[in-house]
Amino acid sequence: AQSVTQPDIHITVSEGASLELRCNYSYGATPYLFWYVQSPGQGLQLLLKYFSGDTLVQGIKGFEAEFKRSQSSFNLRKPSVHWSDAAEYFCAVGQYNNNDMRFGAGTRLTVKP
């Protein structure tokens, strides 16, 4: 079965600085990969997803992620963080036509002024 590891529980960055959140997955076939964001008291919102094709995926709110098969990684990046980006970020892996989507434990992002 697939699994996801987010090595960083909590990350603090200064506003305007760049951001990279790490995600490693375990899955035998080509995975479907997702990044979600969860603000306090809110549901999860999809930032971006990767199914196939170009390994650099653009998402909403200026986020992007790069799929690296050789490293089993799908790291999330943003060149310049805004205070409103403070939230919990979840990486998830799934399979086509199979809804056994597995989430990582999340990375909490704090943005310093």
Place this chain on the structure above:
Amino acid sequence: EAGVVQSPRYKIIEKKQPVAFWCNPISGHNTLYWYRQNLGQGPELLIRYENEEAVDDSQLPKDRFSAERLKGVDSTLKIQPAELGDSAVYLCASSQDGGSYNEQFFGPGTRLTVL
């Protein structure tokens, strides 16, 4: 367009009491999911419905948890009796069809505290 609606948003109960959560998915979405999110963890799937049919309930603790989706629209998740370890956020999500290709839209969740 309204998103996924869940109620109540918060619930505090004594252990051994029953509790129920309600979810109304996005109009036209055939697939409905219930997840449990423990503190500091990602969501874990409890049950998935395709219309009225529960097609994946392998992770649902059937001794105390039950769910229904009458008429293939809104859904109710019940716990009876609740235990201390059931304290968590219960999330409902919906998608147009099953399969990871289709984006799941999440509701705000119900935060359950069992005392």
